[in-house]
Structure formats: structure tokens, C-alpha cells
Amino acid sequence: MTTPDTRHDNPQFDSLLPAARLDRRGFVTTLAAAGFALAVQPVHASTLITTDDSKLTTGDETIDVNGDRLPIYFARPAEATGRLPIVLVVQEIFGVHEHIRDVCRRLAHQDYLAIAPELFFRQGDPSKLESVAEILQEIVAKVPDAQVMADLDACADWAVAAQGGDPEKLAITGFCWGGRITWLYAAHTARVRAGIAWYGRLVGTPSSNTPLQPIDVADRLNAPVLGLYGGQDQGIPLEGVQMMQEALRKAGSPSTIHIYPDAPHAFHADYRPSYRREEAEDGWKRLLEWLSSHLG
Template sequence: MNSENNLGKKEGDSGFAPAASPTAATTIITHDDAILGGETTINTQGENMPAWFARPKEAKGALPVVLVVQEIFGVHEHIRDICRRLAAEGYLAVAPELYFRQGDPSEYSDIKQLLDNVVSKVPDAQVLADLDHVANWAAKHGGDMRNMAITGFCWGGRIVWLYAAHNPQLKAGVAWYGRLVGEKSMKQPKHPIDIAVDLNAPVLGLYGAKDEGIPLESVDSMRQALHAANATAEIIVYPEAGHAFNADYRPSYHAESAKDGWQRMLAWFHQYGVKPTSK
């Protein structure tokens, strides 16, 4: 797999969400002739949901599947590249546009407006049901639902915990800096700390000690809840990392923590059986 910095592109043609601009010089774009990626649509609850997928061009048999859950910025270039990186490892990776009913993140240049007008209106129940349909789509397009994992970032990290308690077919999950506690509402009736006892699949949580939005107290509370539930889960906290430390296109990127987290994610998938036959 070859990666290169995304330099020389102007804002607006980079494929990154406007609310996440400008992109940093550390931005990674993956190029690999052995992978195939592109847009698709997935029928879910009577509607066609846009999605991005990536997979190896040549594969023997059904591929292990990784559902990739977006940040608040939607399925922009960084999330598409996460799919390409996973495809280079031998996975069928699929990232659905989970806000598609509520709005388009690419229409917002202000993070607060994006959160208020789109993200806050997305119900958890809708997201979990849509991800079930993504899994079914993967099974019909060369993926093996019996060999399925999920990973997500920020907003998507929280969803990873919830989905691991929702789908009994899931074999592993890796949550990157997803919120663990919060106020409950009709759209968000439960948070990860509330479903620790209900996990169906092993979950690895990757967090930053300098994350101002996810205090270490909430991470410790989640650890205690997981321990009390005797859940198969682990939480790693990187001392020098803040929020979004894997977001190489943002100033928050912490390369050492991101690289270690990526290897831990792959090892977690492999440990629980979600791995290409060649690995």
C-alpha cells in the first residue's frame, strides 16, 4: 500500500467536508492498484442510502467485512481513505452515509451548524437499522456476514459500542474516541456506558488522555461498567493524544498514537476471527 500527502489541492475540490477545512499537510491519501473502490447505494427501510466501499480487486471466496462509521463530517475523503486502507489489508469495507435523511454535511462550513441542523437530528435506532442493511448489502456483494467487524470515529466511535450490543452476528468492534456518557433523549435513549452489560461482540476502545470532550473520568466509568458486566472489552488511552488523533487531515492528528491504534485495531480483528484468509 502506498500513501502520499494530499498537497496541492484547493479547498472545495479535495473531497473533504467544508466544516473540516483547511486540510493539514499530514493528510494521507492511499493509492493501491490492487484495490477497487467507489460509490454505491444501499436499500434500507424503503430508501436508497449512499455509501462508499472498497475491496481487493482479486479475492478468493467471501471477504471479511468491516462496517466503517463516519465522523460528524460524514463520508468525506478521510473516511473513504479509511475504507481504502482496510481494503489494502484484505477487507471489504463499507461506509454508509448515515445522515442522508437529515441532511448533507458537505453543505455546511460551520461545525456548530452542522451539529445543530443535521447530526443532532439523527436517531440511534435509525442508524442501527441502517447498519443492519449495510451488513446485508455486504453479504450480497462478496462479503461474509459471519466474518464481520465494525469501526468508527468520533460520532461513529459511539455508534460502534451501540452496534456491538445490537447485532449478535458482529464478531468485533473498534471504537475510536467515541463519547461514552451523555444526556439521554428520544433520539439517544442510551449511551455506551448503559449497554456495557449487553455487548455481543468484543470491543476495543481507543482514546486520548488530552481529549477535552471525553474526560478521563468518563473513560474510567466505562472501564468500571465493562468490568462489572464481565464484558470482553479493552480501552487504551494514549497519553499524548487528544480528540480525533487519527484524523491525519486535521491539526489534532497524533501520528504515533494513530499508527499504534491502527495496528491494535487490525490485531483485535484478527484475534476475534475477522481476518482475510491470507493473513
């Protein structure tokens, strides 16, 4: 496997990012109900780490899902031979912005076919809204888990049919909102072989669109999931993480959760002040080891 060309090119990055406009109601909604980081809106044009697309095939496509056209971004090694292991990359609440695309390119440099679908495309475009509270209320709350599962299934099918993906080597990773989806998808389909969930919500109140939380499916995961969580995450308290750890233990699950004691929420998001280089790099190393171990 090859190593991507990355750079840490802005040592003053934390001080340059604009704060999101977030009212008190949005603050409470975010912490109590969703567990999302509050720091900033996504920066589309400038991420701290930039992975080039040399020796890769990358692009934007659309996939038919029951008559809808699901937009996706994909990246794969350009000269790969044979079927490629597939990794579905699930967005944060901010959509498939440059950071998520960069994650796909990093995976492609490691000989994976990475696909990031725009899972909110029916409900709206997060980049058009001005605050986390608006995104949560106007878009995220309206996205049914069942719709997301169907879209991810369609991506897995497309990967095999259109890009030569290996149907026996399917994995998923997701960040924040996508971390929660990672746990749920591992329980949704027997096709998935591995999951890596970055600081996704684990417990919560059910709703019509989100009837189950990860803790509810801890005993029915079809594949081992590696959870990566921050000990200083104000939106996902350690108590909830420990409850999930206990649920996994009782289920006899091979899944595991690693906690970084000093890390906040979104410690892997290199376009936000929450980014912690040491923890992010260690988490990425663990991700690659988890994929290699379970996909071969």
C-alpha cells in the same frame, strides 16, 4: 495481507488547515453535550495520508433501506477469492469525506471488504454547513440511533448479498460520532464479531433520538470492542472513560480501552491539526490486530 501505499506528504500540514467558525454557544454545545473535536472542518481534497486504489475495487453505490436509497462508499481487494470479512466504517460528524474513504481503502489493502455509509443522508449534507455547531444542531441532533442501526444492518446484508462478504465475519469501526455508534452497534446485533471505537462519546444525557449511551450497554455487548481514546481529549474527559472501563470490568466483558496519555481528540484524523502520527499509527496497528484476532 498487503500494505497500502501511503504517504506523509505535507510536514507543515497543521499550519495550513483553516479553523472552523464556531460561536460560543456552539463551543459549549460541542464540549458539554457531544464531545466532538473543534479544530477544523473536513478537508475533502487533501488528506495527509493518501492510499491508492491499485489492486482494489472501489466505488459508490446506493442500498435500499425501507424505500430510501442509502449512499455508500466501498472498497475491497480486486482479485479476492472466497468470502471476505466485512468492516463497517462509521463516519465522524462531517460525513463520508476523503479521510473516511481512505480508511476504507487501507482496510481493503488488508483483505477486508470495507463499507462507509452516508448515515446523515436523510437529515442533510454536513459539507454544506459552515460550522461544527450548525452540523450538530441542524443534522446530528436529528439522527435517531434506531435509524443508524437499521442502516448498518442493511449495509451488512448488502455486503453479503452483493459483494461476497462473509456473514460470519462482521466488524465495525468508527471515529468520534462513529465511535459512539460502534459501541451501540456491538450491543445491537449478535452478527457483529468485533468493534474498534475511536474516541467516541461514552456517557451523556439520553434523548428521544439517543436513548442509550455506550456505558448503558456495557453489560450487553455481543462482541468485544477495543476503545482508543486520548488522555488530553477536552470533549471526552478521562473520568467518563474510566467510568466505562469500570462498567466493562463489572460486566466481565472482553472489551478493553487503551488510552494515549498525551493525545487529543481526533488524533487519527490526518486532515486535522489534532492528528498525532505516533498514536494514530499505533492505534491502526491495534485495530488490525484486533480484527485479525476476532475475525481470523
